[in-house]
Structure formats: structure tokens, C-alpha cells
Amino acid sequence: MKFPYPFRRTRVKICGFTRPDDALTSVQLGADAIGLVFYPPSPRTLDVETARNIVSVLPAFATVVGLFVDEDESVVRKILEQVRIDLIQFHGEETPDYCRRFGKPYIKAVRMRSETDLESVVRAYPDAAGFLLDAWHPDVKGGAGHRFDWNMVPKELRQSVILAGGLTPENVGEALRTVGPYAVDVSSGVEAGKGIKDAGKMAAFLEQVHEYDHRANID
Numbered sequence: 001m002k003f004p005y006p007f008r009r010t011r012v013k014i015c016g017f018t019r020p021d022d023a024l025t026s027v028q029l030g031a032d033a034i035g036l037v038f039y040p041p042s043p044r045t046l047d048v049e050t051a052r053n054i055v056s057v058l059p060a061f062a063t064v065v066g067l068f069v070d071e072d073e074s075v076v077r078k079i080l081e082q083v084r085i086d087l088i089q090f091h092g093e094e095t096p097d098y099c100r101r102f103g104k105p106y107i108k109a110v111r112m113r114s115e116t117d118l119e120s121v122v123r124a125y126p127d128a129a130g131f132l133l134d135a136w137h138p139d140v141k142g143g144a145g146h147r148f149d150w151n152m153v154p155k156e157l158r159q160s161v162i163l164a165g166g167l168t169p170e171n172v173g174e175a176l177r178t179v180g181p182y183a184v185d186v187s188s189g190v191e192a193g194k195g196i197k198d199a200g201k202m203a204a205f206l207e208q209v210h211e212y213d214h215r216a217n218i219d
């Protein structure tokens with residue numbers, strides 16, 4: 001029997017928590033990373049105290065991702081001083097130079113539209129830990145449940161990709177079969193209301209991911 005190497009285990013990030021219990025539940029269900037939004041226009045944005053309360057309930061090895069959108073450098077620094085953030089998600093038009101200023105691993109969000117040249121973006125951010133692909137929309141920066149054409153993702157970049165944008169328990173299986181990314185990220189698709197996560201939807205989402213991985217490892 002062929003040993004299933006490299007072993008397929010799609011990582012899962014669930015983003016936009018506002019309540020400690022929801023974040024803990026997500027990790028207990030199998031999420032690898034939780035996202036905390038620091039973007040004041042978002043209904044999921046957090047103050048420092050709430051963010052610290054969420055982080056305080058998490059077990060070891062759960063990765064905390066802090067999401068910023070074109071934020072002032074001083075504001076980012078202040079939050080990093082006060083909240084344990086393991087990885088930064090830059091979800092705006094941040095330059096490579098800006099992204100590397102914080103001395104933390106980061107992922108760069110790319111809002112995909114027909115003219116996006118993903119290979120060029122990847123070359124421009126050589127020290128990014130990964131590229132989170134979300135749907136481009138003229139009015140919102142993210143977290144609105146919009147998807148993009150998954151066929152736009154070049155096969156060679158699959159393992160640098162964190163696939164996001166409009167994922168749900170119903171479509172994540174198809175998304176994984178189409179793209180085969182390193183990880184998936186979901187926010188509104190597992191919510192009962194803005195920033196309020198639904199345990200049943202999170203469980204269903206994770207189950208679909210585990211099912212895909214299982215099949216990929218036995219086929």
C-alpha cells in the first residue's frame with residue numbers, strides 16, 4: 001500500500017469571533033486557528049479587553065490570527081503589545097515593506113478579481129507565510145460571504161493558499177476539490193448573526209473538511 005505522503009490535513013481558520021465561548025468551541029471542534037478582527041467598520045471588530053478575554057480561554061497550539069485592514073502602524077503595534085497574536089492577517093492594500101515591519105509572521109489577503117495576477121502578488125511578498133484569497137467587492141473589504149471563481153487559483157500555488165470568501169458547510173467540499181488549498185478560512189458562513197458563531201454550522205464545516213481529507217488520503 002502506498003503510504004499517504006504528504007499526508008493531507010487541510011488547516012481551518014474560523015474568523016470574526018466576538019465571544020470567548022464560541023472561540024473555544026471552534027478549537028474543541030477541530031479549528032486550527034481563530035481570527036480576531038481589528039477593523040472598526042466591521043461588526044466583528046474587537047476592543048483590546050474583549051480580544052484578551054477570547055485569547056485567555058484558548059488551549060495551547062490554537063493559533064491566534066489578528067486581522068487588520070490598512071491600519072496605522074502605531075495602532076497595530078499597540079494591539080500587538082496588549083493581545084497575544086501569533087500571526088497577522090493584512091486584509092487591505094498593505095505594501096510588502098509595511099507587512100514585514102512588525103517582526104511577526106503574516107498572511108497577505110488578496111481580493112480576487114478577473115485581472116488579479118496572483119503569481120505577481122506572490123513574488124512581491126516573498127516573506128509572507130501564505131496568501132488568503134478572498135472575493136473582491138467594491139463596497140466591502142471582506143467578511144461578507146462573497147465568493148470568487150475558484151478556478152482562478154493556479155495549481156502550482158495551491159499549498160500557499162488559504163481559501164476564503166463565501167465558504168459554507170454546503171460548498172466547502174466542492175471548494176476543496178477544486179482548489180486543494182493549504183487551508184480554508186470562514187466567517188459569515190458559520191454564523192448565526194454578525195460575530196455570533198453557530199456551533200452546529202462550525203461542526204458541519206469542519207466535518208466536510210475532515211471528510212475531504214480522509215478521501216484524499218485513501219484514494
Ligand SMILES: O=C(O)c1ccccc1N[C@@H]1O[C@H](COP(=O)(O)O)[C@@H](O)[C@H]1O
Binds near residue numbers: 043067069165
Ligand atoms: O470579518 C470581517 O468583518 C472582515 C472585515 C474586513 C476584512 C475582512 C474580514 N473578514 C475576512 O473576510 C474573509 C471572508 O469572510 P466570509 O467567510 O466571506 O464571511 C475571511 O478571510 C475573514 O477573515
